[in-house]
Amino acid sequence: MVQRQQRQQRQDRKARLTAQDWADAALAAIREGGVAAVAVEPLAARLGTTKGSFYWHFANRDALVDAALDRWEQISTEGTISEVEAEPDPAERIRRLFTEAVASATADPLDVALLATATHPQVAAAMRRVTERRVAYLGRLFAGLGFPEPEARRRALLAYTVYLGHAQLGHAVPSVLPPEEGGELRAYLSEALEALMTRPTGPTRPPADR
Structure with missing residues (x-):
C-alpha cells in the first residue's frame, strides 16, 4: 500500500x-x-525532479531541443510580433519592434548563444525559419511605409543586420558601442532606424563611369 502511494506521488510530480x-x-x-x-x-x-519526468514528456534529447527551439520561436518572434501588431501606425510599429528587439537582445544572450551554435542541424533549421519570418515581417512593415516590395525587403534585411550586429557586439565587445548614459546609444540606434525608414526625396542617379 505504501509503495503504491509513493509510486503514485512520483507519477503526480x-x-x-x-x-x-x-x-x-x-x-x-x-x-x-x-x-x-x-x-x-x-x-x-535544475527542475528538482528525476530523469523519469523527462521521459514522461519526451522520447529523447533531440525532442527536448526541438521543443526548446519552438518555445524560443513562440516567445521571441511570434509573441513579439503579436505585441507590436497592437500599434496601428506602421512607422511606430517599426520603431517599437526595433527598440524592443534590441533591448531584449542586449539583456538576454539567448539569440547570440544560438547564433554561436548555428551549425547544429536543429538550430540551423530553427534559425532559418525564425530569420525568414522576422525579415518577412519587417519587410511588410517597410512596405506599409510605401516602399516597393524589393526595396522594403532590402531595408528589412538591413534593419535585421543592424539588430544582429548590435546584439553580437553588445555581448562580445560592448565597449565599442555608444554608452547608454546620456542617451547616446538610443540616439545612435534611432538615427540608424530613421535612415532606413526615410524615403529618397529626389531622383537617384547611377554611379558615374570611371
Missing part, C-alpha cells in the same frame, strides 16, 4: 512538471552554454 517547464529549462541551459549544455540529468536537477 512527473505530471505536474509540463513539457513547457522542460523546454524553458533547456532554453536556460542554451542561454548559459549553448546546445551542448542541454543534458537530461543536469536539467532534472
Whole structure:
C-alpha cells in the first residue's frame, strides 16, 4: 500500500512538471552554454525532479531541443510580433519592434548563444525559419511605409543586420558601442532606424563611369 502511494506521488510530480517547464529549462541551459549544455540529468536537477519526468514528456534529447527551439520561436518572434501588431501606425510599429528587439537582445544572450551554435542541424533549421519570418515581417512593415516590395525587403534585411550586429557586439565587445548614459546609444540606434525608414526625396542617379 505504501509503495503504491509513493509510486503514485512520483507519477503526480512527473505530471505536474509540463513539457513547457522542460523546454524553458533547456532554453536556460542554451542561454548559459549553448546546445551542448542541454543534458537530461543536469536539467532534472535544475527542475528538482528525476530523469523519469523527462521521459514522461519526451522520447529523447533531440525532442527536448526541438521543443526548446519552438518555445524560443513562440516567445521571441511570434509573441513579439503579436505585441507590436497592437500599434496601428506602421512607422511606430517599426520603431517599437526595433527598440524592443534590441533591448531584449542586449539583456538576454539567448539569440547570440544560438547564433554561436548555428551549425547544429536543429538550430540551423530553427534559425532559418525564425530569420525568414522576422525579415518577412519587417519587410511588410517597410512596405506599409510605401516602399516597393524589393526595396522594403532590402531595408528589412538591413534593419535585421543592424539588430544582429548590435546584439553580437553588445555581448562580445560592448565597449565599442555608444554608452547608454546620456542617451547616446538610443540616439545612435534611432538615427540608424530613421535612415532606413526615410524615403529618397529626389531622383537617384547611377554611379558615374570611371
